[in-house]
Amino acid sequence: xxxxxxxxxxxxxxxxxxxxxxxxxxxxxxxxxxxxxxxxxxxxxxxxxxxxxxxxxxxxxxxxxxxxxxxxxxxxxxxxxxxxxxxxxxxxxxxxxxxxxxxxxxxxxxxxxxxxxxxxxxxxxxxxxxxxxxxxxxxxxxxxxxxxxxxxxxxxxxxxxxxxxxxxxxxxxxxxxxxxxxxxxxxxxxxxxxxxxxxxxxxxxxxxxxxxxxxxxxxxxxxxxxxxxxxxxxxxxxxxxxxx
Numbered sequence: 001x002x003x004x005x006x007x008x009x010x011x012x013x014x015x016x017x018x019x020x021x022x023x024x025x026x027x028x029x030x031x032x033x034x035x036x037x038x039x040x041x042x043x044x045x046x047x048x049x050x051x052x053x054x055x056x057x058x059x060x061x062x063x064x065x066x067x068x069x070x071x072x073x074x075x076x077x078x079x080x081x082x083x084x085x086x087x088x089x090x091x092x093x094x095x096x097x098x099x100x101x102x103x104x105x106x107x108x109x110x111x112x113x114x115x116x117x118x119x120x121x122x123x124x125x126x127x128x129x130x131x132x133x134x135x136x137x138x139x140x141x142x143x144x145x146x147x148x149x150x151x152x153x154x155x156x157x158x159x160x161x162x163x164x165x166x167x168x169x170x171x172x173x174x175x176x177x178x179x180x181x182x183x184x185x186x187x188x189x190x191x192x193x194x195x196x197x198x199x200x201x202x203x204x205x206x207x208x209x210x211x212x213x214x215x216x217x218x219x220x221x222x223x224x225x226x227x228x229x230x231x232x233x234x235x236x237x238x239x240x241x242x243x244x
Contacts, residue, residue, distance in 0.1 A: 011132065012134065014134045014181050019218050020195050021151065023116060027111065029060075059071055062172055082094040116236065137161065173200040179208050192210050193210065195237065
């Protein structure tokens with residue numbers, strides 16, 4: 001292993017945003033809960049959205065509409081798809097997704113966005129050693145979030161919700177967004193490491209046959225991250241630094 005805690009065959013690092021670079025996973029979970037709980041109140045016998053278990057299982061790391069579908073399917077609820085331009089009060093998959101995004105942006109405006117210091121230090125070390133880097137996120141707000149924390153310069157390539165829609169790339173747990181990042185960086189998947197906190201991201205790393213998959217455990221789900229394909233699990237990326 002190198003001083004970065006990675007196999008010496010790794011030439012590029014592919015980072016998720018929420019929960020890996022930024023402390024926005026909790027904000028996402030709160031926005032999803034507010035969205036789904038309001039929706040479920042009008043449906044008899046439906047328990048509220050669990051901001052830990054339901055979030056991890058159905059929406060974390062997935063594109064917004066995919067998360068809506070997965071959660072509603074788990075409750076036996078089916079809605080019309082609608083369109084990406086649906087208003088946030090529309091009773092459609094995209095309407096619910098847009099309501100969640102509206103709430104998320106409001107929370108970010110009032111609460112701000114913080115970065116994980118350990119991740120920023122790790123990114124500096126990665127860049128100093130000449131490895132290429134990409135941010136791979138399902139968020140359509142990725143660029144704005146990176147700019148808000150002054151971290152856009154850390155990444156050679158950005159594959160986010162906007163780019164994925166333009167290229168028609170399926171989101172995590174499919175590996176396509178990570179594979180696109182590796183292609184854009186000019187490296188084979190076997191020479192790239194994936195850094196993820198979401199179970200869907202672990203699945204994507206495994207499906208894409210990447211050279212190394214690092215699970216970042218912010219919420220005490222180490223066993224699940226390993227079960228979904230992590231090669232190693234850390235609580236903070238600073239733990240990887242200094243390894244020989």
